[in-house]
Amino acid sequence: METAKTIDTFSDYMNDETRVSPAERERINFEVALIGKMIEAREEKGLSQRELAELSGVKQPAIARLESLRATPQIDTLFKVLYPLGYTMQIVPLSK
Amino acid sequence: METAKTIDTFSDYMNDETRVSPAERERINFEVALIGKMIEAREEKGLSQRELAELSGVKQPAIARLESLRATPQIDTLFKVLYPLGYTMQIVPLSK
DNA sequence: AACCATGATAACATATTAGTTATCTGCGTT
DNA sequence: AACGCAGATAACTAATATGTTATCATGGTT
Numbered sequence A, B: 001m002e003t004a005k006t007i008d009t010f011s012d013y014m015n016d017e018t019r020v021s022p023a024e025r026e027r028i029n030f031e032v033a034l035i036g037k038m039i040e041a042r043e044e045k046g047l048s049q050r051e052l053a054e055l056s057g058v059k060q061p062a063i064a065r066l067e068s069l070r071a072t073p074q075i076d077t078l079f080k081v082l083y084p085l086g087y088t089m090q091i092v093p094l095s096k
Numbered sequence C: 001a002a003c004c005a006t007g008a009t010a011a012c013a014t015a016t017t018a019g020t021t022a023t024c025t026g027c028g029t030t
Numbered sequence D: 001a002a003c004g005c006a007g008a009t010a011a012c013t014a015a016t017a018t019g020t021t022a023t024c025a026t027g028g029t030t
Helices: A010-014 A022-044 A049-056 A060-067 A075-085 B010-014 B022-044 B049-056 B060-067 B075-085
Strands: A087-093 B087-093
Touching (some): A022 A060, A022 A075, A022 A087, A022 B075, A022 B087, A049 A075, A075 B075, A087 B022, B022 B060, B022 B075, B049 B060, B049 B075, B075 B087
């Protein structure tokens, strides 16, 4: 007889393999780190979303969608936004 | 009077700021590193594109498009393919 | 109160990626 | 020669991201 798992926290959800595959977990962790750095870097530089839109060539509604995790971006969009914020991306071996 | 630049090599093209923006250059460098590691890791593991399609949930034609740089993928697709190959992605400051 | 800049969001059009199915060519192997 | 497996690719559909334009609610400022 199984005991049903409860999902009370974000970690409960993320660590439930029946709901989130390892690859999905990697993506979600990545995106959370991503928007953290994006928002912090943008605010450190004193830029509004509209100004970052100007600098990056990505429109303000798209930036808002990124920052609120309502889309999984394409990588060209990501590089356009990250560059003026002083960031880039790297491929690295899984730590694990 | 300007001397016209010639484009004889990939580097000539990549380093011409009038043609390739810095953000674009970052993306292109990233994608070249990406497919290098993807193809090497896949072959080291002795996997065919069809087998990797099975493992990753990304279809073989999509993997072929990735490996031949004929699309700028979405990041969820990237994580799905990279995970079974033992790789992930990170946000890092621009080295410059 | 009126104003202004902010981020969020709605609605729709456009662009691009991924899925689907099938096929093709090349390369070994039998 | 016939076969099977590889990667590449064609053609089309479905899904999704982004552009475009406009607006909204909020908070701060005058």
